[in-house]
Amino acid sequence: MELNKTVSEDLQKIRDQKPLLHHITNMVVMNETANATLCLGALPVMAHADDEVEEMVAYAGALVLNIGTLYPQLIKSMIRAGRQANDLGVPVILDPVGVGATKLRTDSAKEILRELSVDIVRGNAAEVSILGGFEGEIKGVESMGGSGDLINVSKEFAKIHDCTVAITGEVDIVSDQSKTLKVSNGDEMLSKITGTGCMATTIIGGFASVQEDKSLAAAGALAMFGLAGELAAADTGNRPGSFHVALYDRISMIQPGDLKDNAKIEIVS
Amino acid sequence: MELNKTVSEDLQKIRDQKPLLHHITNMVVMNETANATLCLGALPVMAHADDEVEEMVAYAGALVLNIGTLYPQLIKSMIRAGRQANDLGVPVILDPVGVGATKLRTDSAKEILRELSVDIVRGNAAEVSILGGFEGEIKGVESMGGSGDLINVSKEFAKIHDCTVAITGEVDIVSDQSKTLKVSNGDEMLSKITGTGCMATTIIGGFASVQEDKSLAAAGALAMFGLAGELAAADTGNRPGSFHVALYDRISMIQPGDLKDNAKIEIVS
């Protein structure tokens, strides 16, 4: 329960401090992640012009990089913004959407990891595995439900890339180099609408802006987002349009006390 | 009822096979068409970088091209993706948004039709007429309600461009070179929110990925989307925000049996 107390205090800090989350993100989810940011209690800005990203990131509590609809110039802006974030101590969160599907995505995500000090990577099992170089080792990750292999993959990934990694799926696994956490909040409906992975990354950005321990930040964010998904699904059943609307409602309605009582976070390693 | 049986089986195939629909589309509807894809039971990807479209289309069940917010580089990516799709036998669907309004749109749509083998074009009466070169012949198409002239336009278009064409409006007309179908599902509320034409094109992509007969694919998709519109309008009345939400719910809730019982497709020529 000590973990739950900490993450609930982090939520209160976000609501009090209203950090700016600077997104350089994909065109599919710009509106949705901006609204998720507001529901969390933070402030969104979407700015990707090469000429302004350094100035914008200076106001930010976190920088969220998402390669969902990447193109070469966008990656340049991400690296420019990320270097400034590194210089200023602003946490950098990377969502390597679709890594492994194309060479451009894989190369771009690797370039970002090489050029920047990334604090947290959030991806699904396939994306993290590919980016960690484990393709051959974990077959059928989607059906594994977050058991043994994913814990090892996450620990190895954290070591190789010197960062915190969050693998999201039926169960979420978060590792830094010293500990591994499991988060069991969530609902299957989160996989029935687009952009929920990107929203999770945004909310991780919010928690990372107020919490030095980045694996705890990621776990707290995933517990909160998963809890919002549970509550929204209870409201709307198997209707994806209605669920999408209720998801925003529920993110905004969750109070620190709710998170303290209902976060399902445990240390597994 | 033989047609209805076929299109309901096609819907079941989509739900079973979960084809990837690769979109190179406009910035207004990226989220909305991705969500429509998920509600249909398929998987969306939005990828338009010149360097990755050939790889991405190799995974796809269909390639959806939509020129709603076009710019010259995007058209190049569409043609590159489309050539690969043609080589691999992946169906190509074109939505020529706003053709006729500007020279760039008209020239770009014509270039796509010239450079690629397009399987299905989906547009409104004005767009299809202009792209078929019939401007002078069918005046006031918007008020015609899909009667005689549109059938002739669609047949001629299919012949000229060697493809299937779907003209959507109060009644939808679908022609290939051997037959013409009329689809009477739909609701006026579909014209009260943006992106429903684009969503229809997306759903045509889904049906085209499992059905060789492309006019049947287009008719089945339009019947299903129109039925979802009818059901959503019955849920929400004349409230466009609520209708938009219910439309996603209803796309996802329609089962093959519902489509078999309620599709209004007939052969008219």
Place this chain on the structure above:
Amino acid sequence: MELNKTVSEDLQKIRDQKPLLHHITNMVVMNETANATLCLGALPVMAHADDEVEEMVAYAGALVLNIGTLYPQLIKSMIRAGRQANDLGVPVILDPVGVGATKLRTDSAKEILRELSVDIVRGNAAEVSILGGFEGEIKGVESMGGSGDLINVSKEFAKIHDCTVAITGEVDIVSDQSKTLKVSNGDEMLSKITGTGCMATTIIGGFASVQEDKSLAAAGALAMFGLAGELAAADTGNRPGSFHVALYDRISMIQPGDLKDNAKIEIVS
């Protein structure tokens, strides 16, 4: 009540004439402003390719420029479209999103104001103050609630830039060079979702397309949008996802008579 009668007649004109609102706008709100346009009763088009903006603006009742996700080429397209709009007498509305946050935003907004005859600028107190050169003079504008200083800022801004200006916030202030209006409709929930400022600008574009007196156009639009916010908040309470949906419903449901009865517009100078 003479003002209310005029703005209600303007709403009727929009519903009758269905003007096309040409947007060159940001990627976050393209769908949302297109849907707000349809709910208002006008027709949206989003077109930003340099090669087509002159043709497109020729069909338009108003040109809406929004720099929310600007990049240098987009500003060039805005200026090209705006010159054509000026030549054709199409009203130009500018939303200087984030001016002051980065040099690119400030320089771009100033370039637009210098190169074009802008009819109406719509921004929050900070944006308008910075663009008017008043940074040092009005501290803490966000907490001022639209009292004295903002009226002076708006009057000075209108004089300097020879245009109408609308400062939106808890209370909205609209000035041209001859009069200043205060609009008191609105609800705090409008600040809980993204894009409501951009939607307000879109609706100003709609009213500007039917009303020569641009401060009256802006005031009517802000009264209508604020009233929609009040009604939507009454429907949904403190739930931002549900409020977003209800906001579209309410924009579309407001009739001229409702606006006549409930607009809170007064002349303050």
